Amino acid sequence: MGILASLKRKNAERAAHKAQSDYNTLHGAWKTHHDKLTEYITVVRDCAEGRMNEQLVDHSDYGFMLNPTEIPVAYLPLALYYEADETHDEGSAIITTERVLYAGALATREWIFKKLINITHSPAGYSVFATTGVGTPGGIAYGPDVAMEVQFRIELGAAIARDRLPQFLSELDTTLATHNTQMPVPPPPSASVTA
Numbered sequence: 001m002g003i004l005a006s007l008k009r010k011n012a013e014r015a016a017h018k019a020q021s022d023y024n025t026l027h028g029a030w031k032t033h034h035d036k037l038t039e040y041i042t043v044v045r046d047c048a049e050g051r052m053n054e055q056l057v058d059h060s061d062y063g064f065m066l067n068p069t070e071i072p073v074a075y076l077p078l079a080l081y082y083e084a085d086e087t088h089d090e091g092s093a094i095i096t097t098e099r100v101l102y103a104g105a106l107a108t109r110e111w112i113f114k115k116l117i118n119i120t121h122s123p124a125g126y127s128v129f130a131t132t133g134v135g136t137p138g139g140i141a142y143g144p145d146v147a148m149e150v151q152f153r154i155e156l157g158a159a160i161a162r163d164r165l166p167q168f169l170s171e172l173d174t175t176l177a178t179h180n181t182q183m184p185v186p187p188p189p190s191a192s193v194t195a
Contacts, residue, residue, distance in 0.1 A: 016187065019187035020186075020187055022187075023184055023185075023186050023187055026184040027183075027184045027186075030179075030182065030183055030184055033148075033179060034176070034179060034180070034183075036148060036149075036152075037172065037175060037176045037179060038176065040152050040156075040172055041169065041172050041173065041176060043055045043156065044156065044159070044165060044168055044169045044172060045169055047156070047160065047165055048165035048166055048169055052071070052160070056071045056072070056073060056097070058072050058075070059071065059072065060072065060075070061094075062075045062092065062094055063092075063103070064094050064101050064103065066094075066096060067098060069097075069098070070096040070097050070098040070099070071096060071097045072094055072095070072096050073095040073096055073097060073153045073154075073156055073157040073160075074094070074095045074149075074150060074153035074154075074157075075092070075093075075094050075095075076092060076093040076094070076095075076140070076142050076150065077092050078090070078092065078142070079091060079092055079093040079102060079140045079141065079142050080126075080140065080141040080142075081102050081104055081107050081109055081138065081139075081140060082126070082138065082139060082140075082141060083136050083137070083138040083139075084136055084137075087141070088104075088106065088107055089102075089104035089105060089106040089107040090104055090105070091103050091104025091105060091107075092104075093140050093142075095150075095153050095154055095157045096157060097157055097160045097161055098112065098113060098114075098157070098161050099111055099112045099113055099157075099161070100113075100129065100140065100154065100157070102140055109138060111129040111131055111138075112131070112161075113157060113158045113161035113162060114161055114162060115131050115132050115133070116129055116130065116131055116132075116158065117130050117131065117132055118130040118137075119154065119155070119158065120139075121147070121151040121154070122147070123144060123147055124144055124147070125141060125142050125143040125144040125145070125146065125147040125150075126139055126140065126141035126142065127139050127140060127150070127151060127154055155168060156168070
């Protein structure tokens with residue numbers, strides 16, 4: 001009976017260790033996403049309350065010809081331009097408070113936020129822009145590692161250009177509230193530990 005009890009205890013300890021490890025991984029990912037959402041809410045709230053200069057501090061043009069009134073929101077040194085699911089070029093892009101600009105070796109593109117009818121984002125790391133008066137939607141790819149940040153910056157630029165920061169803030173608050181309900185539950189304490 002001692003060998004069987006010892007084997008059961010070791011199996012229970014392994015299972016408890018795996019459950020704790022799985023929880024730590026899930027909770028770490030959840031916490032990272034939570035912290036990002038909280039950061040984004042602060043950025044949008046500051047911009048909505050007239051403190052845009054505290055959040056958008058980079059005024060470099062990165063070689064793009066910017067209007068005197070537009071402020072860079074993000075710069076992407078490596079981006080792919082594509083249309084109809086086909087990559088056309090590799091270059092750089094800048095997101096501003098008025099538009100998204102792309103410049104590559106073969107193509108240049110501009111998507112003015114006030115002329116957009118739709119923006120579609122993918123967790124795989126690309127965004128597609130549908131503009132009024134333009135036939136084929138096009139977009140930029142930037143990769144999954146920076147997808148959440150770039151997509152937030154695109155939405156921030158669009159919200160500023162379209163004067164809808166309060167709505168964007170409300171959407172982020174709702175997203176955070178939903179995310180909070182999805183916090184991973186820690187595993188129960190191991191009952192296999194005996195005194």
